[in-house]
Amino acid sequence: MDFKENIRVVADFPEAGIRFKDITTLLKDGKRFHQAIDALTKPFKGQGIELVVGPEARGFVIGAPVAYALEAGFVPVRKPGKLPAETLKHEYNLEYGKDSLEIHKDAIIPGQSVLIVDDLLATGGTVQATIAMVEALGGVVVGLVFLIELSYLEGRKNLTNYNIMSLLKY
Numbered sequence: 464m465d466f467k468e469n470i471r472v473v474a475d476f477p478e479a480g481i482r483f484k485d486i487t488t489l490l491k492d493g494k495r496f497h498q499a500i501d502a503l504t505k506p507f508k509g510q511g512i513e514l515v516v517g518p519e520a521r522g523f524v525i526g527a528p529v530a531y532a533l534e535a536g537f538v539p540v541r542k543p544g545k546l547p548a549e550t551l552k553h554e555y556n557l558e559y560g561k562d563s564l565e566i567h568k569d570a571i572i573p574g575q576s577v578l579i580v581d582d583l584l585a586t587g588g589t590v591q592a593t594i595a596m597v598e599a600l601g602g603v604v605v606g607l608v609f610l611i612e613l614s615y616l617e618g619r620k621n622l623t624n625y626n627i628m629s630l631l632k633y
């Protein structure tokens with residue numbers, strides 16, 4: 464099952480020098496999308512995951528079906544100004560640019576077992592921000608799950624205390 468066949472690599476998007484890993488070519492293939500979610504979910508079945516936390520926007524597309532398959536809840540981490548109730552906010556760096564993310568303050572009950580799911584690990588800024596917010600709310604991060612890992616950006620280097628799973632490495 465080489466899912467790389469289903470990922471389109473687009474040169475110089477969104478800016479010169481970036482080789483963008485486009486997952487829409489995987490998502491539109493129902494069978495392969497299903498197989499990818501199964502593969503991401505398998506190691507965590509029966510592990511007592513209570514919540515999947517996924518960052519906007521591609522983290523919703525991968526995180527929500529993983530949560531469904533694990534019979535866990537889904538908690539969105541969103542770009543600023545999108546969540547309606549009281550939020551925690553965290554600033555972070557991207558492979559390209561800077562951004563900040565928010566989570567609802569009441570999204571996690573302290574002690575809940577949390578899997579963080581996103582489509583892609585690049586520099587790790589997004590997942591580090593997400594971890595910081597989950598832990599600030601008392602969640603216990605049991606794993607970090609990605610469809611794609613850009614190994615050349617060494618996002619793992621700052622995540623040594625966490626159990627990381629990625630399906631595809633570039």
Ligand SMILES: O=P(O)(O)OC[C@H]1O[C@H](OP(=O)(O)OP(=O)(O)O)[C@H](O)[C@@H]1O
Binds near residue numbers: 581586
């Ligand atoms: O490891 P990092 O360097 O933080 O990069 C990875 C993040 O970048 C992309 O999201 P993006 O912010 O482009 O938003 P999108 O999902 O809304 O397209 C991707 O979906 C990850 O969330």
Ligand SMILES: Nc1ncnc2[nH]cnc12
Binds near residue numbers: 481483484485559585
């Ligand atoms: N190279 C890349 N391709 C797709 N999404 C990304 N997010 C950060 N870097 C990316």
